Amino acid sequence: MRTCSLSTRTGAGGGVVDPARGERAWQDVAERALAARRTLEAGQALAYVGALQVHSGAPRAFDNLTRAIELLAPLGATKQIAHAYDYLAQWHLFSGERGPDEGAARAIEIAERWARGCGRSTCG
Numbered sequence: 001m002r003t004c005s006l007s008t009r010t011g012a013g014g015g016v017v018d019p020a021r022g023e024r025a026w027q028d029v030a031e032r033a034l035a036a037r038r039t040l041e042a043g044q045a046l047a048y049v050g051a052l053q054v055h056s057g058a059p060r061a062f063d064n065l066t067r068a069i070e071l072l073a074p075l076g077a078t079k080q081i082a083h084a085y086d087y088l089a090q091w092h093l094f095s096g097e098r099g100p101d102e103g104a105a106r107a108i109e110i111a112e113r114w115a116r117g118c119g120r121s122t123c124g
Contacts, residue, residue: 023052040080043071047084054091061091077113085110 026048033042046068053061065088072081085106091097 043068044080051087077110082110
């Protein structure tokens with residue numbers, strides 16, 4: 001089994017976390033999931049890529065988050081799409097663009113629908 005490290009060594013001072021490595025790792029997961037036609041996993045991975053990009057200020061965050069939502073939307077009310085909308089709302093807040101209320105409201109709506117449909121005891 002291969003292990004992926006998300007930190008790098010810096011001199012004698014210890015390790016530092018490199019979010020760009022995490023972003024690349026999730027991008028790789030998304031590409032492999034798309035190739036395997038595993039839409040749920042691909043959408044979730046792209047949402048994670050977008051979330052990391054939101055916090056780093058990367059310009060592709062919006063594109064990755066909207067692509068994640070496009071992939072996840074046909075699957076219905078899932079935890080993954082609720083998270084994608086949440087990350088999109090965060091992008092709107094960080095970027096100053098209009099629309100955080102819409103993304104946040106959609107995230108809450110989907111999460112509530114998922115919870116009613118699944119219940120905490122039957123869905124992970």
